[in-house]
Structure formats: structure tokens, C-alpha cells
Amino acid sequence: MTSQPFRLPDGGAIDRARPVSFSFNGELLTGFSGDTLASALLANGVHLVGRSFKYHRPRGILSAGTEEPNALVQLESGNRSVPNLKATRIELYEGLTATSVNCWPSVRFDAGAVIDVAHRLVPAGFYYKTFMWPHGGWHFYERAIRRMAGMGRAPTGRDPDRYERMNAHCDVLVVGAGPAGMAAAQAAGRDGARVILADERSQPGGSLLNMAANESGTEPGWSSGVTAELESMKNVRVLSRTTVTGYFDHNFLIALEQVTDHLGPDAPARLPRQRLWRIRAGRVVLATGALERPLVFANNDRPGVMLAGAARAYVNRFAVLPGRRAVVVTNNDSAYEAALELHVRGVAVAAIVDHRGRPDGRAVRGAEEAGLEVMPGHAVVDTNGRRRVRAAAVARIDGDGAIAGPTRTLACDLILMSGGWSPAAHLFSQSGGRLRYHAALEAFLPDHPRQSVRCAGAINGAADTTACMREGRSAGLDGSAAPEAASASPTPPAQRQVFARHRAGEARAFVDFQNDVTAADITLAAREGYESVEHLKRYTTLGMGTDQGKTGNVPGLAILAGTLGEAVPAVGTTTFRPPYEPVTFGAIAGRDIGALADPVRRTPMHAWHEAAGAVFEDVGQWKRPFYYPQPGENKRAAVARESLAVRNAVGIMDVTTLGKILICGSDSVEFLNRVYTNAWDSLAVGRCRYGLMLGEDGMVLDDGVTAHLSPNQFLMTTTTGNAARVLAWLEDWLQTEWPDLNVYLASVTEQFATMALAGPGARQVLVGLVDDIDVAPAAFPFMAWRTGRVAGLPARVFRISYSGEVAYEISVPARHGMDLWTAVLQQRSGYEVTPFGTEAMHVLRAEKGYPMIGQETDGTVTPLDLGMQWILSSKKDFLGRRSLRRSAMLASSRKRLVGLKTEDPEAVVPEGAQILPTPPSGPPETMIGHVTSSYWSATLRRSIALALVIGGRDREFHTVHIPLDHGTLRAEICDPRFYDPEGIRLHG
Amino acid sequence: MLLIPCPWCGHRDESEFTCGGEAHIQRPPDPAALDDAEWADYVFMRTNPKGRHRERWCHSHGCGRWFNVERHTVTHDIVAVYRMGETPPDDGDVDGS
């Protein structure tokens, strides 16, 4: 095969000195640097590039840009692969490999195409109607349908590329670097504004790049001159290959810069693959142009049927002939320019078929003067050809678009169509701006803006390049001059959107090419009552593909309006939502992946835990030792050994992660009285107290021990996971409700390292480490704290316990944490100190029946539910107090804390298991509660569990039933204090 | 993403802030004196107007201060910003208060 047989011998913005080889569906081909994958395929005569989503029909390249619905490819393979990219947007690089999506086993023979033959079986809403029966059947069918219909494949491994995120601010953001956008950026830049000009193409120029030089309407060299000027201005940043894809509130926009996608694997490693720009703009100029619409006629989807403007781009920008013999069909003047340019470059134009009865304009006369046959009042009514169009059937149509004459067949390998232009008003709409329908242009134009944004150029319906540049300059300058409305432009080309009638149900007239939505689907949906455009969209999937209906939406609305007998503006348009173009997950995530996804907090003793082989548990951002398995130990064995050490000897635990809040000020006691349920007036310096915090709804928020450090100074501890939340909660009340209180808060969590020494030997271990603290029980009672030196280090020692054993929490400045930890482990009291992790601590506190925040509580549990009436002061108000008196809080139907003992002492119930009062008898069961904590207790040599159960302790000694996947467990409700219920050991 | 003018730090992205919901809801001075419905109204019930709305915001990833914002819930225009304890700038057209 001759290399690039459809490449013109000269012209185009390609670099003929740099041939580029690439592979498409396994075939090795050659293009030139400057090509897109689509233009290189066309240069090689490849038109069949994919299969449609639903019917698996052969599809070709429809467009030359971001609106492409058909030519979707899987780019590259392995973990670098990207699915569903538009071939029209991929810049060619050496070694590029792409394959079609939506076809199996190959694009030329596709097994799914049998659906096309049976298409009568697959009307709009087919999936909804058919596969919803029988009930639940969808789950069965879904898998097969997904496999058949599936688009590209996502890579399974980790993306090897790097992505970055940039934040930028500017006075003026100009979106689109066509003539309007360039003029806007130039004017704003000369005015001294900080300007960002973003454009999706590799270079500025916009539609000028697609036009023959003499047709552009600009002076020679205008585009390159402005480009050079913009590059030279320090206050202007030009972002090429950058698609602005989201327009959010307060002029915040998101843009995706494809930094090295066009270089493929040769990209320099120092550069990211893509960059996500987050831009806050003083004002925005949208110069996003317009997108050409297809015409809707039978079999308008065959490879070789192309938008007229796209053909211009291929001929002029890429020097590629999309065919040898063309039929042009149009309802406006713009296709005539395309026809002329193709004619000049050697394409035989069989005819220009014009829906309009009397086309008359400069372009029309030019075509006629060039000797092209114009067929006014005609339409293409059908096509044939399987993998490539071979002929167009043309007929005269009447004023309603009905066929009104004999059909004439014109042989061709290319049909160029133009159904007029839709302004790319997507971003304007996203910004909250209102659109209005312009009848002569048959298009929705930007109307009333909601943010600081102006539109310039073809997005306003501007008719020619000169008007675009004028609007651009005005928009770029001050934003105060009135926008040049479409009506002020030279007379817009008259159009007539006519849909040649087809024999219903037989021929396929496509509106949404990607989702295979036909005109018949839309009329059917309207007949079935889906008259709202939003319902129509969801029922037919019109406009829901990766192209978001950029080409097909307006023709679809026109058909709906025609079926309902209404005007297009009465039908309205669907909402445009971000993103305008798909954005990769890589770019969204940026560098926030792996170790950088979330900060990791480690205590000063972390290295010791690691060296000891600890298994870590994530608690918030903290890494906490879960347990320390010794060689040969599994989790259960390690936790049993650790918890027995605390019950029988002494253990040590790193509790640095508990939140610590310093409370200062003369109103600190009053403050504590308000936020805790119990009273704080009588707490002496040197003492601590356990406190419980509620939300105003009466639900338990957090708990912890607070110590009275000195007059007007307290140290509050919180649970590890709630530290930030509690501080924010307290600050909220202080700042907004009680600004009169003289109280100041500071987080000191990371300033101290803290370890808990617990067990019957704890006091003896401590004795050996201190010389200036009297640790005798009388001198240092339970719930007291002392300051002094521990192992020679300045320390506070708190006698508090969460295990039910004698225990001390020793707190030292964080930098001494590791020294103290190792000193405790190496002391010579005769006791071996066993490090224990969070799981042993959970077991120990559950043996005591202590509820744990986040385990027994979930935001719906009150202190009454937990049996903690003893901590509710009756002498003062506190946050949440009134809620506890609400009738619903006192209802007997509330779940309350109980203990659970399984009949089989070896069986450990899964946490979260549901509890039934009777053996299960089939759904619906009566559920009276659920298991909140469940462990193997080595101390008690049996399983234990805590649960929230309706009726609570009223059900003590009752047997309940816990249905599991494999059988049902029987258990007895009991006192949650499984071990030492009198608390004797604590004071020992 | 909103651009919120913190009274202490100036204009910052919304992601630096926490929204605390409707502003000017005062904690009843004597909760015990309220019946269940009155208390529930204070704890749970909030206006959700389509239009101008006064809200509490905290510059939680900045200066940490709470302040009031009057925001239009449809256009997201920020009509006014004022500190805790300050009087709202104009009692005019606020909906739902």
C-alpha cells in the first residue's frame, strides 16, 4: 500500500521532514509530525475506526475536534493506557499505538453487529423495559450487557505517570485562542492586566488553522504576529493544549493541560504528563467558538460521512483528502466554502444538496461560478455502503421535509454535511448564565450572565472573523462595553433545519452517534410521554456519552419539538454540567496519592514499635501499635499474652495520640461545667476527673480525663480520633456563644509523649523510676496527678486507668518520649514490662464494661443508653442536658448497653451482628439490637461482647439469638462489667 | 468553589473554611424552661431559604475564627461578611429569618 495515499503533495501545518510511524488496530502506518491520529488515519485512507455503542455499526471520523462522537480509541496498553480518547484530539507521536473500542474481535468483523440486524428488538428504553423483569433480573443481564457494550478498558495497575496541580490567579482568563480569544488576550495584555489564555490546541489560531489562507479574513501573518506579542508580554501566560473543562462559582475554573501527552513515551521525566489548573479569574472571556451540527437522515452514520467544517480542517491544516468524490449536504452557507476548498484541492464535488429552496449568498454564487452543481430544495434521504459510504440517495423535499420527488443516487466516497453551528456555550451555562434561542441561527446563545464573564466570537453567533476579532478586543478590554449581539453582526446565514422523513423504524437516522440514539427513538420517547427534555435525555441516553452530545443535542431537541408540535425554545435545553471534556483521575488526584494522600502522624516512640514488629492500626491519621506479635504468634495469641500481662504483672502502652487541650483563663471551671455533664467546681489542683461531652442533641460526643494543673489552668484529654473535632467544638462555643468567658484553648497533643503503665506491678515499676514523687497509695491516690522526674526526665504522672488495674500515665516533653519508653522497659524492679497495643486495651476495657467512643457510640447513643446516669449533674445546665429529658430519649424502645455471653464460650460474635429475641424464622425478623464490641477474653477464658439492646438490663439472664451466615449463636444478656465489677483492683 | 472574604485574612478559597449553618440562633438561656417542641426547634430546625441567607463560617484552615456570611443560596453571591457579635449590615431582604 502506498504510504499516505490521501496526503496532498503540499500545504498544511504538518512537518513533512518528520515522518512518524504508528500502529492502529495492529496495522503499522505512517503520518507526519503535526498530525492528529485522525488526520494520519485519513491520510492512509482509514475511515472505519470504530463500532457504535449499542448497535455496533461501523463508524468513521465525523469531526476534527473535541466534539467527536465516533472515533474513540484505547491509547497505548498496560498501565499507561487511556480508554475512550478521541482520535481527533490525539497528537501523533513516534510509536503511538491505538486500538478501537467497542468492537470484538475486530473492527472489521464485530460479533455485536448482529444487534444491528435485530435492531427492531432494541428501541429506546429497551433496557428499562426488558431487563427489569423478572424482579431483580437486571443483575443477571447486566453483566452480559456491560461486556457487550463496554467502552474502553481501564488499566488495572498503578499509573506510572506523574500528574500535578497548579493554582493560578489572573485578572482576565480568556478561554479559546481563535481570532476572538487572541484579540481579547492581546487587548487585555496591552492594558496591563494579568492574563491567562487557555486553548485546547497545540498552537493559537482556532478556526484560522482550518481555513485556507485566503479565506481567513485576517491579514497575512496576523495570527503568528499576535502569538509572538502574547508570548513576549510578561503579564500574559499562554497555556496551549489546555482545555478549560469546568466553570464553578466565583469565577473558579478548572483546566486540564496535557503537558506531555503529545510526546508519548519520549516525554522528559522532569515534566508531568498532565497538569490540572485551578484558576481564580477576576473576569472570564469565553471565546470558545461554535460546533458544527450533523444533519439527520437515514444511514447518516456510515464511515465517510463527515462534518463539512471538519473536511476543511483536514484539507487545509493537515493536507489530507478525506475522499475523492464528495456529496455536500447543507442547510446553510458555511458548507459551500468547504466544498470550494475541497474542489480546489482536487476533490470531485458531485453536488451541493441544499435544504433551502433558494440559497443565495456570496458563497453560493462562488460555488456556482466554479461550476459546482447546486441542488436547492433537496436533501440526502439515504446512503449506502457498508464499511465506507458508496453513494448518497438525493431527493427533492417539500416545505415539511417530506420527500417530494424521485430519488437520485449519486456515487461518492464522502458525504459532507452541515446542519448549522451550535455555539460552544457549555462553560457559560456551567457558570450559571442563561441561554436564549436564536431562531435564525437555530441555536442557543449566551444571554444573561450570572458571573463576571463575557462572550466573544462565534459563541455569540458572530458571522465572520472580523466580527470575532472586534468582539474579542471589546471583551478583553474592560468588560463594560455592551457585547456585540448576534443581531448586530452581518446577517446570519439563513438556515433551514429539515429532517428528511424516513420510513419509520426501517432506516437509521442518527442524532447521537455515540449512544446510537436515532430520530425514531426520540419520536418514540415523545409518544410514550417523555416530553420533558430532561426525561428524554435519560430515557434515550441522548447526549450522555463521553462527547456529552456536543453535535447531536440541538438536532435532538428540534426533533422533539417537531414531534410535540412546539417551538424549540419551548422544549428548552438540558443543563450543561462539568466537565466539558473528560478529565483523567490522575490529573484530579495530582500528587495526592500513595504516601502523600493523607499525612501520617507517628509518635516519638514509633521507631521502637516498628523495630519490635508491631502491627499498626490507623486511628485518624495516627499509626498506633495494634499488637506486638512475637515469633509464631497470631493476633489472638499476641493479644491474649498482652492482656494477661496487664492483669497479672505490668504492661506499657503508647497513648501519646490521645488529644490534649490546654485550657487557660479565669472562667475555665465555668467552661468545663458547661461542656461536660458533670460538675467541676470542687476539683482541686493536683486532681483529675473523667468527663463526658454531649452534643446539643444529647448524644455522646467524646470522653476523657481532665486534670486541674494550676489555678485557671486545666489539661483536657480527648479520644485519639476526636481530638480536632473536640477542639473545634469548644472553640465554636467560646467564639460564637460565650465570648464573655475568659477562656483560651491550645492543642498540645504533639508537645507531649505519653505512656500508660498498667497492672498490679505498675506501682513497683514506677517506684524504681522516680525519686521526687511519693507514689504510696495514700500520697498518690487514684485520680490524682503529680509532677516530678521519671527516669531523670521532667514528667507529669496521672494516676488514671482504662484497664481496671492500677495504672499511671506518664507524660514527658515529646523529645524525651523515646528515652522514657526505653528506660521503663529496662528498669530492674523485678517485673518484666510488656508493651501492649490498642487491641489488648480494647479487650481490657471491655472486660470492665467501659464503653468506647466510636465503638459503643455512633452519634445516636445517649449517656442514659450507656447506663451512665451517675455522671449527669442535676445541679447545673450543660450542653445536651435538655435533650435527655425529651420524651423520645426516655422511651422504653431505646437500645441500652448490656453484656453478652455466648452459650458456646469459644464463639466470638462478629461486631455488628444483629440480635433477635427468638430463633430466626425467616424475614422479616424482629431485631432488638446489635453487637458493638466482641473479643476473646484470655483473662476470663471465654468470649465477651457488648451490645446495644432494646430494654437493656431488663433482659438480663434472657437468651437471645444471633443469626450468622452459618447458623445461629445463642447468647445470654448480662451485666457488662465482666471482670472485677466492684473495682477493687483499681485502688489496689 | 466560593471565594470567601475572611474578616481577618482576606479572600480565601472555600476549601479553607467550614460552614456552621444558619447564623443568629441563640442558645436559650434557660433550656429547662422550654417544652420539647421549643427545644427541638432550637436544636434541629433550620431555615433553608432560596435567596439571601445568613450563615456562620469558620476559617478553620486559616486563622480559626468564626464569623458571619450573608450569602445568596442561588447565585452564591456573598452579600456581606461581619464578625461575631456585630450587627448584620442591613435587615432588609433576608429570606427565612
Ligand SMILES: [Zn+2]
Ligand atoms: Zn481568617
